[in-house]
Amino acid sequence: MSPEPLDELELRLARSVPAPTAALRVSVVARLERRRLEERLLARVLEGLVAASLLLGACLFRAGGDARAAFPAHAPLDQARLPEAPEAPEFIGLDGPEQLRLARLAPLFAVGRLAPLAPPLASTELDDAPTTSQELR
Amino acid sequence: MTADARDPLLEPLSRGDPEAFAAFYDRHGSGLFAVARALLSSRADAEDAVQETFLSLFRSRAAFARAQSPRAYAFAALRRAAHRLRSRRTALPLPAEPSVEDADLPPEPDPALARALGRLAVEQREVLALKLHGGLTFSEIAASLGIPSNTAASRYRYALEHLQRELGGPA
Numbered sequence: 001m002s003p004e005p006l007d008e009l010e011l012r013l014a015r016s017v018p019a020p021t022a023a024l025r026v027s028v029v030a031r032l033e034r035r036r037l038e039e040r041l042l043a044r045v046l047e048g049l050v051a052a053s054l055l056l057g058a059c060l061f062r063a064g065g066d067a068r069a070a071f072p073a074h075a076p077l078d079q080a081r082l083p084e085a086p087e088a089p090e091f092i093g094l095d096g097p098e099q100l101r102l103a104r105l106a107p108l109f110a111v112g113r114l115a116p117l118a119p120p121l122a123s124t125e126l127d128d129a130p131t132t133s134q135e136l137r
Numbered sequence: 138m139t140a141d142a143r144d145p146l147l148e149p150l151s152r153g154d155p156e157a158f159a160a161f162y163d164r165h166g167s168g169l170f171a172v173a174r175a176l177l178s179s180r181a182d183a184e185d186a187v188q189e190t191f192l193s194l195f196r197s198r199a200a201f202a203r204a205q206s207p208r209a210y211a212f213a214a215l216r217r218a219a220h221r222l223r224s225r226r227t228a229l230p231l232p233a234e235p236s237v238e239d240a241d242l243p244p245e246p247d248p249a250l251a252r253a254l255g256r257l258a259v260e261q262r263e264v265l266a267l268k269l270h271g272g273l274t275f276s277e278i279a280a281s282l283g284i285p286s287n288t289a290a291s292r293y294r295y296a297l298e299h300l301q302r303e304l305g306g307p308a
Contacts (some may be wrong), residue, residue: 006297009304014269016247020170024184028162028191032155035195039153 144207151202153195162191165208169215171270175254175262176219182226189218209277212267216281253303261296268293 149157169190173183193214194201204210254262267273267281275293279286 006301009297009301010269012247012250013265013300016250017167017171017270018174018180018183020167020184020187024170024187025159025162025166027184028166028188029155029159031188032158032191032195035192036153036155 172266175266213281
Protein backbone atom coordinates (compact mmCIF):
# COMPACT_ATOMS: atom_id res chain seq x y z
CA MET A 1 0.00 0.00 0.00
CA SER A 2 1.65 3.25 -1.13
CA PRO A 3 1.68 6.18 1.25
CA GLU A 4 -0.86 8.90 0.67
CA PRO A 5 0.60 12.01 -1.02
CA LEU A 6 1.11 14.84 1.44
CA ASP A 7 -1.16 17.30 -0.36
CA GLU A 8 -3.97 14.76 -0.40
CA LEU A 9 -3.35 14.04 3.25
CA GLU A 10 -3.59 17.75 4.00
CA LEU A 11 -6.91 17.91 2.16
CA ARG A 12 -8.16 14.89 4.05
CA LEU A 13 -7.12 16.45 7.33
CA ALA A 14 -8.74 19.76 6.42
CA ARG A 15 -11.99 18.00 5.55
CA SER A 16 -11.95 16.05 8.79
CA VAL A 17 -12.70 19.09 10.90
CA PRO A 18 -15.03 18.00 13.69
CA ALA A 19 -17.94 20.41 13.80
CA PRO A 20 -19.02 21.95 17.09
CA THR A 21 -22.64 21.53 18.09
CA ALA A 22 -25.03 24.44 17.68
CA ALA A 23 -25.51 24.39 21.43
CA LEU A 24 -21.89 25.45 21.91
CA ARG A 25 -22.50 28.81 20.24
CA VAL A 26 -25.62 29.36 22.33
CA SER A 27 -23.73 28.44 25.48
CA VAL A 28 -20.76 30.68 24.68
CA VAL A 29 -22.98 33.69 23.95
CA ALA A 30 -25.10 33.07 27.06
CA ARG A 31 -22.03 32.83 29.30
CA LEU A 32 -20.60 36.04 27.86
CA GLU A 33 -23.92 37.81 28.37
CA ARG A 34 -24.07 36.59 31.97
CA ARG A 35 -20.49 37.68 32.53
CA ARG A 36 -21.29 41.11 31.14
CA LEU A 37 -24.28 41.45 33.45
CA GLU A 38 -22.14 40.38 36.41
CA GLU A 39 -19.57 43.03 35.51
CA ARG A 40 -22.28 45.69 35.28
CA LEU A 41 -23.78 44.63 38.59
CA LEU A 42 -20.37 44.69 40.25
CA ALA A 43 -19.70 48.14 38.80
CA ARG A 44 -23.02 49.43 40.20
CA VAL A 45 -22.32 47.91 43.60
CA LEU A 46 -18.91 49.57 43.65
CA GLU A 47 -20.45 52.88 42.59
CA GLY A 48 -22.97 52.55 45.42
CA LEU A 49 -20.24 51.80 47.93
CA VAL A 50 -18.22 54.81 46.81
CA ALA A 51 -21.30 57.06 47.00
CA ALA A 52 -22.18 55.73 50.47
CA SER A 53 -18.61 56.29 51.65
CA LEU A 54 -18.63 59.86 50.38
CA LEU A 55 -22.00 60.52 52.05
CA LEU A 56 -20.80 59.05 55.35
CA GLY A 57 -17.63 61.13 55.14
CA ALA A 58 -19.67 64.28 54.53
CA CYS A 59 -21.96 63.49 57.48
CA LEU A 60 -19.00 62.87 59.79
CA PHE A 61 -17.34 66.07 58.65
CA ARG A 62 -20.49 68.05 59.32
CA ALA A 63 -21.02 66.41 62.70
CA GLY A 64 -17.41 67.21 63.56
CA GLY A 65 -17.99 70.84 62.59
CA ASP A 66 -21.08 71.05 64.80
CA ALA A 67 -19.20 69.53 67.69
CA ARG A 68 -16.34 71.96 67.29
CA ALA A 69 -18.79 74.87 67.25
CA ALA A 70 -20.52 73.64 70.42
CA PHE A 71 -17.33 72.83 72.30
CA PRO A 72 -14.50 75.00 71.09
CA ALA A 73 -11.29 73.13 71.52
CA HIS A 74 -9.32 76.17 72.66
CA ALA A 75 -11.91 77.86 74.86
CA PRO A 76 -10.14 79.26 77.97
CA LEU A 77 -11.13 77.73 81.27
CA ASP A 78 -12.95 79.99 83.65
CA GLN A 79 -10.20 79.99 86.20
CA ALA A 80 -11.91 82.62 88.32
CA ARG A 81 -14.71 80.24 89.24
CA LEU A 82 -12.35 77.50 90.27
CA PRO A 83 -10.56 77.50 93.64
CA GLU A 84 -6.86 77.67 93.63
CA ALA A 85 -5.32 74.37 92.74
CA PRO A 86 -4.37 72.57 95.93
CA GLU A 87 -0.74 71.75 96.27
CA ALA A 88 -0.85 70.02 99.65
CA PRO A 89 0.52 66.46 99.57
CA GLU A 90 -2.77 65.02 100.77
CA PHE A 91 -4.44 66.17 97.53
CA ILE A 92 -1.98 64.46 95.27
CA GLY A 93 -3.42 61.39 93.66
CA LEU A 94 -7.03 62.40 94.04
CA ASP A 95 -9.33 62.70 91.08
CA GLY A 96 -10.62 65.99 89.81
CA PRO A 97 -14.00 66.20 91.64
CA GLU A 98 -12.60 64.98 94.97
CA GLN A 99 -9.65 67.30 94.64
CA LEU A 100 -12.02 70.16 93.96
CA ARG A 101 -14.23 69.31 96.94
CA LEU A 102 -11.26 69.08 99.29
CA ALA A 103 -9.83 72.26 97.91
CA ARG A 104 -13.03 74.08 98.80
CA LEU A 105 -12.85 72.70 102.33
CA ALA A 106 -9.17 73.44 102.72
CA PRO A 107 -9.55 77.05 103.96
CA LEU A 108 -11.77 75.82 106.78
CA PHE A 109 -8.93 73.72 108.14
CA ALA A 110 -6.42 76.47 107.81
CA VAL A 111 -4.76 77.58 111.06
CA GLY A 112 -6.86 80.07 112.98
CA ARG A 113 -9.90 79.63 110.82
CA LEU A 114 -11.44 76.67 112.64
CA ALA A 115 -11.42 76.93 116.39
CA PRO A 116 -10.72 73.78 118.39
CA LEU A 117 -13.84 72.22 119.82
CA ALA A 118 -12.27 71.92 123.34
CA PRO A 119 -9.78 74.21 125.00
CA PRO A 120 -6.30 72.79 125.43
CA LEU A 121 -5.42 71.46 128.85
CA ALA A 122 -3.38 73.81 130.96
CA SER A 123 0.05 72.51 131.89
CA THR A 124 -0.57 73.26 135.62
CA GLU A 125 -3.55 71.03 135.65
CA LEU A 126 -1.44 68.29 134.26
CA ASP A 127 1.25 68.87 136.91
CA ASP A 128 -1.32 68.69 139.71
CA ALA A 129 -2.80 65.47 138.57
CA PRO A 130 -1.91 62.34 140.59
CA THR A 131 0.65 60.30 138.80
CA THR A 132 1.02 57.18 140.92
CA SER A 133 -1.36 54.75 142.39
CA GLN A 134 -0.20 55.72 145.87
CA GLU A 135 -1.01 59.29 145.32
CA LEU A 136 -4.39 58.26 144.03
CA ARG A 137 -5.07 56.39 147.20
CA MET B 138 -0.70 45.81 10.90
CA THR B 139 -2.71 42.78 9.89
CA ALA B 140 -6.12 42.56 8.28
CA ASP B 141 -7.50 41.69 11.72
CA ALA B 142 -6.24 44.95 13.21
CA ARG B 143 -8.35 46.95 10.76
CA ASP B 144 -11.35 44.80 11.37
CA PRO B 145 -14.44 46.85 12.31
CA LEU B 146 -15.30 44.07 14.75
CA LEU B 147 -12.39 45.02 17.01
CA GLU B 148 -13.93 48.18 18.46
CA PRO B 149 -17.13 46.46 19.68
CA LEU B 150 -14.98 43.54 20.83
CA SER B 151 -12.91 45.89 22.96
CA ARG B 152 -16.15 47.22 24.52
CA GLY B 153 -17.23 43.69 25.37
CA ASP B 154 -20.25 43.70 23.06
CA PRO B 155 -21.65 40.13 23.15
CA GLU B 156 -22.87 40.49 19.57
CA ALA B 157 -19.32 41.16 18.46
CA PHE B 158 -18.12 38.10 20.34
CA ALA B 159 -20.88 36.07 18.70
CA ALA B 160 -19.69 37.32 15.31
CA PHE B 161 -16.11 36.39 16.24
CA TYR B 162 -17.36 32.96 17.21
CA ASP B 163 -19.09 32.61 13.84
CA ARG B 164 -15.77 33.33 12.14
CA HIS B 165 -13.41 31.31 14.25
CA GLY B 166 -15.49 29.10 16.52
CA SER B 167 -15.25 26.04 14.30
CA GLY B 168 -11.49 26.40 13.97
CA LEU B 169 -11.10 26.91 17.70
CA PHE B 170 -13.22 23.88 18.43
CA ALA B 171 -11.29 21.75 15.91
CA VAL B 172 -8.00 22.74 17.52
CA ALA B 173 -9.43 22.09 20.97
CA ARG B 174 -10.62 18.69 19.76
CA ALA B 175 -7.12 17.92 18.53
CA LEU B 176 -5.63 18.86 21.88
CA LEU B 177 -8.15 17.28 24.24
CA SER B 178 -9.47 13.80 24.67
CA SER B 179 -13.20 14.41 24.44
CA ARG B 180 -15.73 16.63 22.75
CA ALA B 181 -17.00 17.81 26.11
CA ASP B 182 -13.53 18.96 27.12
CA ALA B 183 -13.08 20.65 23.75
CA GLU B 184 -16.35 22.52 24.21
CA ASP B 185 -15.33 23.52 27.74
CA ALA B 186 -12.03 24.79 26.38
CA VAL B 187 -13.81 26.90 23.75
CA GLN B 188 -16.11 28.37 26.38
CA GLU B 189 -13.18 29.10 28.68
CA THR B 190 -11.37 30.69 25.78
CA PHE B 191 -14.22 33.07 25.01
CA LEU B 192 -14.56 34.00 28.68
CA SER B 193 -10.84 34.64 28.83
CA LEU B 194 -11.03 36.78 25.67
CA PHE B 195 -13.93 38.70 27.18
CA ARG B 196 -12.02 39.34 30.41
CA SER B 197 -8.94 40.55 28.53
CA ARG B 198 -10.92 42.19 25.75
CA ALA B 199 -8.85 45.37 25.66
CA ALA B 200 -5.61 43.46 25.08
CA PHE B 201 -7.39 41.05 22.76
CA ALA B 202 -8.67 43.86 20.51
CA ARG B 203 -5.24 45.55 20.53
CA ALA B 204 -3.35 42.37 19.63
CA GLN B 205 -1.41 42.36 16.40
CA SER B 206 -3.35 39.30 15.34
CA PRO B 207 -6.51 38.79 17.43
CA ARG B 208 -6.99 35.44 15.71
CA ALA B 209 -3.57 34.23 16.86
CA TYR B 210 -4.33 35.71 20.30
CA ALA B 211 -7.55 33.69 20.46
CA PHE B 212 -5.77 30.46 19.52
CA ALA B 213 -3.11 31.14 22.12
CA ALA B 214 -5.87 31.61 24.70
CA LEU B 215 -7.43 28.36 23.54
CA ARG B 216 -4.14 26.55 23.93
CA ARG B 217 -3.80 27.82 27.51
CA ALA B 218 -7.39 26.79 28.28
CA ALA B 219 -6.75 23.34 26.82
CA HIS B 220 -3.59 22.94 28.89
CA ARG B 221 -5.45 23.97 32.03
CA LEU B 222 -8.16 21.42 31.31
CA ARG B 223 -5.60 18.74 30.59
CA SER B 224 -3.79 19.46 33.82
CA ARG B 225 -7.07 19.31 35.76
CA ARG B 226 -7.80 15.91 34.31
CA THR B 227 -5.07 13.38 33.82
CA ALA B 228 -3.47 13.64 30.41
CA LEU B 229 -5.20 11.12 28.25
CA PRO B 230 -4.57 10.16 24.63
CA LEU B 231 -7.40 10.64 22.18
CA PRO B 232 -9.82 7.75 22.64
CA ALA B 233 -9.86 5.17 19.86
CA GLU B 234 -13.59 4.66 20.34
CA PRO B 235 -16.19 7.27 21.24
CA SER B 236 -16.68 7.54 24.97
CA VAL B 237 -20.11 7.22 26.58
CA GLU B 238 -20.44 10.99 26.90
CA ASP B 239 -19.78 11.37 23.17
CA ALA B 240 -22.24 8.68 22.11
CA ASP B 241 -25.09 11.06 21.31
CA LEU B 242 -22.90 13.59 19.55
CA PRO B 243 -21.95 13.66 15.86
CA PRO B 244 -19.26 11.06 15.10
CA GLU B 245 -15.74 12.08 14.11
CA PRO B 246 -15.70 12.59 10.32
CA ASP B 247 -12.72 10.29 9.77
CA PRO B 248 -12.18 7.81 12.63
CA ALA B 249 -8.99 6.30 11.14
CA LEU B 250 -7.48 9.75 10.82
CA ALA B 251 -8.63 10.65 14.34
CA ARG B 252 -6.88 7.57 15.71
CA ALA B 253 -3.69 8.39 13.81
CA LEU B 254 -3.84 11.98 15.08
CA GLY B 255 -4.26 10.68 18.59
CA ARG B 256 -0.91 8.91 18.30
CA LEU B 257 0.93 12.10 17.30
CA ALA B 258 2.92 14.07 19.84
CA VAL B 259 0.85 16.91 21.28
CA GLU B 260 3.30 19.52 19.92
CA GLN B 261 2.90 18.18 16.39
CA ARG B 262 -0.85 17.76 16.74
CA GLU B 263 -1.39 21.33 17.84
CA VAL B 264 0.69 22.76 14.98
CA LEU B 265 -1.24 20.62 12.52
CA ALA B 266 -4.57 21.70 13.98
CA LEU B 267 -3.63 25.38 14.12
CA LYS B 268 -2.51 25.27 10.49
CA LEU B 269 -5.26 23.17 8.95
CA HIS B 270 -8.22 23.85 11.21
CA GLY B 271 -7.37 27.26 12.56
CA GLY B 272 -6.08 28.56 9.25
CA LEU B 273 -3.11 30.27 10.93
CA THR B 274 0.08 31.07 9.08
CA PHE B 275 3.34 29.65 10.39
CA SER B 276 4.28 33.04 11.82
CA GLU B 277 0.93 33.21 13.62
CA ILE B 278 1.41 29.67 14.90
CA ALA B 279 4.88 30.64 16.06
CA ALA B 280 3.44 33.66 17.89
CA SER B 281 0.71 31.53 19.48
CA LEU B 282 3.10 28.85 20.68
CA GLY B 283 6.07 31.07 21.45
CA ILE B 284 8.39 29.17 19.11
CA PRO B 285 10.32 30.19 15.98
CA SER B 286 8.47 30.01 12.66
CA ASN B 287 10.94 27.42 11.35
CA THR B 288 10.18 25.18 14.30
CA ALA B 289 6.46 25.49 13.62
CA ALA B 290 6.99 24.61 9.96
CA SER B 291 9.21 21.62 10.75
CA ARG B 292 6.76 20.29 13.37
CA TYR B 293 4.04 20.53 10.74
CA ARG B 294 6.13 18.62 8.20
CA TYR B 295 7.09 15.90 10.70
CA ALA B 296 3.45 15.55 11.73
CA LEU B 297 2.34 15.06 8.12
CA GLU B 298 5.07 12.52 7.47
CA HIS B 299 4.18 10.65 10.63
CA LEU B 300 0.51 10.55 9.62
CA GLN B 301 1.48 9.48 6.14
CA ARG B 302 3.32 6.49 7.57
CA GLU B 303 0.51 5.68 9.98
CA LEU B 304 -2.20 5.79 7.35
CA GLY B 305 -0.35 4.59 4.27
CA GLY B 306 1.63 1.66 5.60
CA PRO B 307 0.34 -1.65 6.80
CA ALA B 308 -0.98 -1.65 10.32
